[in-house]
Amino acid sequence: MKKPPNAVDTPPAAAGQSYTPSLSRTLGVGGNVLITLSSISPASSVFILGGAALTAFGTGVFWGFLIAGIVSILIAFCYAELASAYPVAGGDYSLVSRALGPAFGVATFLISLVSLPLIIAVFALGVADYLGVAIAGLSSQQTALVVVVICTVTACFNIRANAWLTGVFLFIEMAALALLAVLGLIHIERPVTTLFDPQTLDPATGGLAPLAIAGLMIAVTQGIFSYNGYGGAVYFAEETKNPSRAVAKAVLWSAGITVASELIPLTAILLGASSQEALFGSELPVEAFLADRAGDAVTLFVLLAVAFAIINAIIAIALQAGRLLYSAARDRALPEPLAARLRWVSPKGQSPVIATSVMGLIAFLACFVPLDVLLTATGSTLSFSYLFIALAAVNHRRRDRTRPGYRMPWWPLPPLVCIAALALVFVISFLDPAQWLSLGISVGFVVAGFTYYYLYLKPRSGTHLLLLDAVSEEDSR
Template sequence: MTTPTPAGPPALDTAATTTHGAQLSRSLGVGGNVLITLSGISPASSVFILGGAALATYGTGVFWGFLLAGVISLLVAYCYAELGSRHPIAGGDYTLVNRVLGPAAGAAVFFINLITLPLIVAIFGIGVADYLGVAIAGLDPMWTALIVIALATVTACFNIRTNAWVTGAFLFVEMAALAFLALLGFIHIERPVTALLDPQALDAATGGLAPLGIAGLVLAVTQGIFSYNGYGGAIYFAEETRNARRTIARAVLWSALITVVAEIVPLSAILLGADSLEELFGAALPVESFLTARSGEAVSIVILVAIALAIVNAIIAIALQSGRLLFAAARDQAMPAAIARPLATISPTTRMPVRATIVMGVIALAACFVPFDILLNATGSTLAFSYGFIAIAALVVRRRRAGETVPTGGFRMPLWPAPPVVALIAIATIFVVGILDPAQWLSLGLAAGIVAAGFLYYLLYLRSNPGAAHLLEADDDEPEPVK
């Protein structure tokens, strides 16, 4: 039986605004967008937390793993850049997938981000006490997380330019910490650069180094991809970036490139400058151990406090992204009108989606009470699903529909379709390795369940509501006067 075609989306009044009826403040330049995006990635906390865990598990394989992960991340960044240039609309992955692959896939990606963004904020919040604790004894992780997330949510409700300045100041501190870490390694090199090219990890049985197998190297690549994640966050601020159709791709690509360099350089410096690789890989916290050995206890405390500030900065940036995700979905009528109406409003004072930001902040606060292992498992494999949807969208985005015109002045990735194809192959490899590893089954199962819930939401609600999830076209991205 043929389903009747629903009526087209309601006419959208774009005469009053160039931001799809929302009055978001188009006052960010490319630099401001990159500052907020890099803050959400938090290269410093990635090096200390994810990079440190990778050193302990994969040894010198971290160099090849993070290098290959950097190549894959730049390919995915090309996908984000072209998709964002064609659809410079707030909402991140959800808006891109929704407009290219349709509302069913869009609902799946919306569910991924709706669940994982608050969970990531909760994970970061709980981790703040570990680093602040070196300077302030007796901090309770739960209360620290609740206070930090509440303050970050309030900050994320300020106007976008204020947030760019706040996150930029924090970002300067964490990039300085990374530069100092790299300097410590490079001024006291203990082994030749060729040592980086031989993947070896600590053998628990012998206490010495042993060759790292292909499976271990693939897992190191996976860790690197997760560590670099977040450059696509530039799309969340597309409606607040001037001349977005022509500049949003630069924000994405610069964010990805800076992240890869900012993480792989200090990790390489640590591998070259550590007194003993066996001791480094055997340490409970390899990066902190190297830092203390090279700079002393007092300087180490200062750097670790800087990392705590970097984590707080990341929470602010992710709170900004979370608010725009919920705002964009509400504006698309991807939820019942009684819920969507208040969430799709903009504060007339700050021109920010304050209600949507607060709601996502409250969800993040509630997530702090979820057991930490569940938080980690629920976010561990969702990234591969998100990247998979983005790569597929980048493959089909150049397909012309009847009556569709190709936007002018946008970014077109070089060597298309090679970047999304290679990215999909890499993502498929990660899935295969995850399926073969029983330790990854829970994480993969939770991620697959979230995606399935999104498709089920489409089947049970969106498909039967013609007014829901209508696609807003980005028909004008010229800047508004900055007030």
Template sequence: MMSPQTPPGAAAAALDTAATTTHGAHLSRSLGVGGNVLITLSGISPASSVFILGGAALAGYGTGVFWGFLLAGVISVLIAFCYAELASRHPIAGGDYSLVSRVLGPAAGAAVFFIGLVSLPLIVAIFALGVADYLGVAIAGLDPLGTALIVIALAVVTACFNIRTNAWVTGAFLFVEIAALALLALLGFVHVERPITELLDPQALDAATGGLAPLGIAGLVLAVTQGIFSYNGYGGAVYFAEETKDARRAIAKAVLWSAGITVLAELVPLTAILMGADSLEDLFGAALPVESFLSASAGEAVSVVVLIAIALAIVNAIIAIALQSGRLLFAAARDRAMPDAIARPLAVVSARTKMPVAATIVMGVLALAACFIPFDVLLNATGSTLAFSYGFIALAAFAVRRTRATEAAASADAVSPTAAASAAANGYRMPLWPLPPAIALLAIGAIFVIGILDPAQWLSLGIAFGIVGAGFAYYALYLRRSPAALHLLHGDDDEEFSA
């Protein structure tokens, strides 16, 4: 804690240094906004989102993808506003878990921790099991399981290198996938077959007639939901808060830049495909619409090169998510949110690489084990958890303003220049509050309503409710009986590792 005589500039510098030495951990504060954005975008993997989720959306919702992904982009930016304000107030490693636990309390934090603990390794497994499908265009006969295990092992090893090395590695891969998206956009816009005004009337393929038919409001809402899932991941910037310079201001920028770039990187090529496809009926009826458009527009040889680039993009995403998942477990261990015998080794940071190696390896082992779970179970187990995470973030974005108001009132009576500097360092405040979290909650509510009305989603929703319920049960049975953990999770030591 700074003395009352410490000048504000020195206080900020001290906080920046303290963020690297939390509870004996030594994370390296060596990332700028750009490095953080490179890793975050790599975890989102816009190219694989366009080919996989975007392709599925084209098949299901036709030209409704334009409105669906456009509206989803607006909602995603509003959720990014929530992340940005929360992260500037609590720039702590651990992602959603750290934000929610500090603002809504340790019970909600435990629920979000369980969501991440389960979903992140499963997402890595899902991505890894799909790598063979794309590498198969160049290397025939690849075994999906064997390929997945090798890819995860290599990704986890890479994730144990220092953070700047990972920023460079993921940045190089990211350049390749952005080039693939730029090619898609170029192919569509160079050979425009229909004006953008034709996309304003949502139409989808009618399986009965083989022609186009108007897309109902329910289908459009589902397209929006698909877009939200496709853009997901910009909140990943928060995982690297303690490794980002001038974190209180920089993390908000990293979140907002990541969200904005993701929306453009996915919406523009999908719009180009809709405008440039020779036949919308053929496009929507194809088993793999984006690959079909690419092959028809650029030829088989170019398609093979691009599909290999998508495989590299997926590997890149696995590296980035391995980095995030390691910091989730590290942050929870450092908060003593688990028994000391488990927490102590997981909270250790390598003296050489300044990375939470043990926590990263443990999460990698969980991802390796998840590869042996049936693929449809993996999808169901991760399908509805995102809506819960966003719901907690939106609720926290409401609550954080009340916390800020209390702090501002306290600092107004303080005579310490350090207290005044700390109050001034609260950071980013979202525009139009409380509209962003309110609209986000409405969108999340719509996702839940759709899920409840669709029996096909009941299993996914049930698993998600079970994970959240397990988190609250963990709090009730263990965490609330741990004074040390509650002290940290209420944010009492946040100055020690925020900047």
């Protein structure tokens, strides 16, 4: 097959050989953080996931999201150390492949290959709900299809242009979160001590009742999912200047800002709501709080801001998805006829256009799948990705003690706490029959990844899955 122009054709590597940079290395720490935070979309997390958590867990949201924030920072330490040692595009797949082993890496790749486009579809199908406050009669599916196309085309542009664009939208959504925090803190209705006793709405009495420990643990898992995305900084390692230092900083800054920008508004809402019973009983608690404290006009503006925040997140995730597929193609983790096309980088924008477009096409098709099916298919994948990252951090420190780069504090506490927390998540999921399908699908992805590696890639180890070293520090400048 004739290869497209500018395809990266990397021969089998000698030890220590690194990739020749092909992407546009124009991002600083700030630009990386802007795109990463955009993919997390703290505003949509607060309104959608935070709102659902307020209804289900009441004041337990404070403790659940606080504990989840601590766990997320510890996971971020693992990401930062691995990203510093292996600053290669491809996100979790690249880190796990190099630090834990190619079989785990391929399983991680398959999880991300499926989950990223499905997450884009989930976000896109939710855009109409928020644009609908200003434009009546929008179809969720038709709106989603248009949004996916626009966002995919945008993600094919130069990375620096995307950083500026996502930064503008990010400023708008952070302003909306700041407004929520201010409204809660200037209308405080109860002391902080009321948060120390987790309580939720009792449907039988209409009053507050203590939240069970099991419910609190589920609130923690909801918080971890809400904060998810700070590891996305790794996808842009080859487009970030001085990556062995800058990407670690971008991960930690993204994690810290995310936790603060979600936990503070949610805490302010708990303290500033006129009635906690009414808040927890509302179908859309955050919107109800906003309408009560700011009025309908401000609420309309903020909900439109959330719509743009979701679109912003789709652009950022599309950027990540394209770099995942590009990195795997460059590693020859795919059959060569496919890999030769997917590792093409546009000469002008220095962007993996074909890989990004393919992932966008998958997301486009996923918009025709029922939303509950999409949610089920992506439900437990995050836990496996985090588990592999934590295990990779342990194995990296055990195997490569002399490798230069960032070293996480309190070693080995961060990865061990993460592994323990994730083990608890798996136990809770296993004990809840409602989670069995989601858990089973995720296990299926992992098994399929290991099967693909051992049956296809390992027998072709001389020509496939060539995990070259990170880009040299000289090339990174």
